[in-house]
Amino acid sequence: MFAVTRAALAATGLALMLGSAAHANAATSESAGTDEVAQGRALFLEGKRASGASLVAHRAGGLGVAGAQAACVNCHRRSGLGGAEGRSYIPPITAESLFEAKAPGTGASASGRGRPAYSDKSLARAIRSGIDPSGRRLDFLMPRYELQDAEVKSLVAYLRQLSDQPAPAREAGGLNFATVVAPGMQPERSKAMTEVLQACFNEHNAGAPPEHGRKRLGPNMSLREQPKWNLHIWELEGKPETWDGQLSAHAQRQPVFALVGGLGAGQWAPVHEFCERSALPCLFPHVEAPVAGATGFYPLYLSRGVLLEADIIGQDLARGGAAKRVIQVLRADDEGARAGADALRRSLAERSIEEQELRIEAAAPLDARTFDRAQAGDTVVLWLRADDLKRLDGVHRVPSQVYASATLAETDAVPLPPAWKARTLIAFPFELPQDRAARMAPLHAWLQAHGIPLTAERIQADAYVACSALAAGMNQAADHLHRDYLVERLEAIMERGTVTGLYPRLAIGAGQRFASKTGYLVRFEQPQSGRLLPVGERVAP
Amino acid sequence: MKFVRTLVQLGSAWAALALASSTLAAHAAQEHEHHHHHAEQAPGYARQAGNYRLPPTMLVRSDGAKTSFPDEIDDGKPVVLNFIYTTCTAICPILSQSFSEFQRRLGAERENVRMVSISIDPEEDTPKRLADYAKRFDAGRQWHFYTGSVQASVSLQKAFQAYFGDKMHHRPVTFMRAAPGQAWVRLDGFASPDQLLAEYRKLVARR
Numbered sequence: 001m002f003a004v005t006r007a008a009l010a011a012t013g014l015a016l017m018l019g020s021a022a023h024a025n026a027a028t029s030e031s032a033g034t035d036e037v038a039q040g041r042a043l044f045l046e047g048k049r050a051s052g053a054s055l056v057a058h059r060a061g062g063l064g065v066a067g068a069q070a071a072c073v074n075c076h077r078r079s080g081l082g083g084a085e086g087r088s089y090i091p092p093i094t095a096e097s098l099f100e101a102k103a104p105g106t107g108a109s110a111s112g113r114g115r116p117a118y119s120d121k122s123l124a125r126a127i128r129s130g131i132d133p134s135g136r137r138l139d140f141l142m143p144r145y146e147l148q149d150a151e152v153k154s155l156v157a158y159l160r161q162l163s164d165q166p167a168p169a170r171e172a173g174g175l176n177f178a179t180v181v182a183p184g185m186q187p188e189r190s191k192a193m194t195e196v197l198q199a200c201f202n203e204h205n206a207g208a209p210p211e212h213g214r215k216r217l218g219p220n221m222s223l224r225e226q227p228k229w230n231l232h233i234w235e236l237e238g239k240p241e242t243w244d245g246q247l248s249a250h251a252q253r254q255p256v257f258a259l260v261g262g263l264g265a266g267q268w269a270p271v272h273e274f275c276e277r278s279a280l281p282c283l284f285p286h287v288e289a290p291v292a293g294a295t296g297f298y299p300l301y302l303s304r305g306v307l308l309e310a311d312i313i314g315q316d317l318a319r320g321g322a323a324k325r326v327i328q329v330l331r332a333d334d335e336g337a338r339a340g341a342d343a344l345r346r347s348l349a350e351r352s353i354e355e356q357e358l359r360i361e362a363a364a365p366l367d368a369r370t371f372d373r374a375q376a377g378d379t380v381v382l383w384l385r386a387d388d389l390k391r392l393d394g395v396h397r398v399p400s401q402v403y404a405s406a407t408l409a410e411t412d413a414v415p416l417p418p419a420w421k422a423r424t425l426i427a428f429p430f431e432l433p434q435d436r437a438a439r440m441a442p443l444h445a446w447l448q449a450h451g452i453p454l455t456a457e458r459i460q461a462d463a464y465v466a467c468s469a470l471a472a473g474m475n476q477a478a479d480h481l482h483r484d485y486l487v488e489r490l491e492a493i494m495e496r497g498t499v500t501g502l503y504p505r506l507a508i509g510a511g512q513r514f515a516s517k518t519g520y521l522v523r524f525e526q527p528q529s530g531r532l533l534p535v536g537e538r539v540a541p
Numbered sequence: 542m543k544f545v546r547t548l549v550q551l552g553s554a555w556a557a558l559a560l561a562s563s564t565l566a567a568h569a570a571q572e573h574e575h576h577h578h579h580a581e582q583a584p585g586y587a588r589q590a591g592n593y594r595l596p597p598t599m600l601v602r603s604d605g606a607k608t609s610f611p612d613e614i615d616d617g618k619p620v621v622l623n624f625i626y627t628t629c630t631a632i633c634p635i636l637s638q639s640f641s642e643f644q645r646r647l648g649a650e651r652e653n654v655r656m657v658s659i660s661i662d663p664e665e666d667t668p669k670r671l672a673d674y675a676k677r678f679d680a681g682r683q684w685h686f687y688t689g690s691v692q693a694s695v696s697l698q699k700a701f702q703a704y705f706g707d708k709m710h711h712r713p714v715t716f717m718r719a720a721p722g723q724a725w726v727r728l729d730g731f732a733s734p735d736q737l738l739a740e741y742r743k744l745v746a747r748r
Contacts, residue, residue, distance in 0.1 A: 059635070061731070061733025061734065063642070086709075086710055088631055492709050495708070507662070509629075509662065509665065509708065
């Protein structure tokens with residue numbers, strides 16, 4: 001009875017606290033105009049002052065810092081939740097953290113020795129003179145800013161609304177995620193992806209595996225309970241210009257915390273832009289051509305796909321020096337091929353190498369006449385898929401130098417005729433098959449354990465990596481379930497993961513959005529064999 | 542549940558202790574420097590000598606040239622060296638800024654020194670990105686930036702006993718050497734431009 005009363009009292013207290021917090025938020029949002037928050041945001045994210053003057057700050061030892069380099073976001077990150085670099089701890093500066101007293105041994109302000117809650121006044125002092133409310137000096141890393149009163153006020157207004165909302169997409173039934181399937185994907189490929197994601201979600205929802213051996217917990221210990229994850233599949237239809245509307249409608253019907261995995265081909269920009277605009281993490285879709293020069297925060301990719309291949313080929317052509325003219329061969333309606341050819345054209349233009357495009361109409365045959373325009377000395381780049389590569393059997397005049405795309409071939413068994421194989425170098429943005437066998441074995445075993453046949457290894461591996469990364473990131477972000485923070489944690493931990501799928505190494509960081517940055521040029525060991533050998537080292541062009 | 546709580550408390554006490562001791566070390570170094578150089582509020586650093594054997598390693602300079610270490614830095618000039626990466630947010634900008642200020646303070650004398658920054662994130666830091674980074678810190682022609690394979694970068698970090706695992710775990714360290722064959726001076730922590738200059742002068746004076 002007593003216990004119940006206490007619980008009830010505690011609940012009332014909590015309700016009161018929540019109530020007053022909500023009230024305080026309402027009050028600040030009333031007093032803090034949207035202009036003020038916008039000015040604070042410009043200071044925080046870009047180091048931009050409303051006056052147009054440069055943001056200036058100083059560190060001990062005579063080190064000045066200004067403008068974008070002085071923006072809070074550099075160290076405290078977009079979420080304001082901070083992080084760690086080496087032995088340096090960057091404390092959170094969300095309102096929740098600042099305006100609350102820290103007991104000794106908690107938090108990190110002044111080395112975990114505790115501090116009273118910040119007030120607007122003491123926060124201004126900390127920002128300007130680097131003294132915390134207990135009178136201690138802040139860490140050397142924290143610059144001392146030259147800011148006007150109004151600017152400090154706008155910064156505080158921004159901090160008060162930063163990462164203060166509970167995660168959207170969290171319901172009684174758990175936390176919601178979605179995966180996007182672009183139109184035109186073969187059903188079995190789409191199934192290959194969703195099956196892996198669903199099995200991975202089921203595994204997460206089942207909780208930790210049964211205790212055994214040394215993994216057993218102590219008698220009074222228990223694992224933290226994680227919210228269940230629900231997977232929603234968003235299948236897009238029709239033209240790319242309508243995708244944004246479809247995605248918005250999906251998100252309206254079913255808010256999600258992040259997109260995980262995904263399946264597309266050459267066209268992904270509308271999804272990328274939707275994610276960026278909606279501040280929605282989009283984790284590692286399987287696409288052939290991510291957005292070129294992606295500068296967003298929320299979309300993360302495993303590889304640059306055909307864009308990386310184009311750079312590898314471009315670099316090799318520049319090094320060879322012999323190429324007189326490059327002919328790029330592609331189907332007119334193939335977006336993935338289009339993206340690769342465009343990227344290579346840019347790369348060749350920088351190196352003043354002549355380039356022409358040989359476009360084959362969608363329904364047109366691919367035969368000896370297709371290559372009429374090619375001359376003996378031309379280098380030919382095939383942005384073609386498996387079916388077209390097989391059709392080259394009918395083309396007997398093989399160009400002296402050929403490049404092909406491993407991404408568009410869709411499997412490592414690039415089905416070129418033997419005469420072509422002998423003269424072809426393949427741009428290969430994955431780890432070599434013989435070198436990734438050991439890495440892939442656990443995935444194969446996992447698929448088998450979940451009764452999933454190995455039907456599309458690349459898609460299945462990418463989906464597995466995406467889901468594993470999500471699990472690792474969510475585990476890290478569990479105490480601060482914010483979308484920005486999930487992305488920031490992934491930036492920090494991605495390279496520690498052991499699940500790298502098709503790739504030799506995965507790593508991102510602040511501003512890095514492609515986890516695998518390297519690839520090979522490979523050739524066939526024998527025209528008859530399928531074994532691929534690297535030509536030179538793995539490169540990051 | 543009680544057991545868990547104790548563990549947590551122990552954990553935080555341990556963390557607090559670790560933090561406190563590192564702060565103490567920093568303060569000690571700061572005071573030490575204060576006496577010698579009158580540097581105001583200088584961040585602390587600790588100096589020690591090191592004999593590092595650098596393995597033969599191929600690196601790529603920001604101008605695209607392939608070079609072999611340690612030959613590259615064995616041309617007789619004094620060397621000032623650190624490890625950085627271009628997308629680093631907190632530590633490296635300060636290290637690079639200190640290098641930048643250091644070279645400014647050297648003035649014309651900078652031609653006599655070889656400054657070296659080696660990327661610990663070489664797959665991301667292409668020669669082009671390093672060149673842009675060099676420009677951002679106004680690097681003179683005596684300051685070179687290097688990338689290469691992950692393996693090459695890691696083997697050099699290990700040779701300098703400055704390998705801390707992945708890039709998020711790196712720490713601020715600066716190395717100086719008066720001439721080939723001599724011992725390195727290792728500065729752990731954030732040495733200010735003035736402190737770098739003082740350390741450098743002391744080093745070359747002994748040469």
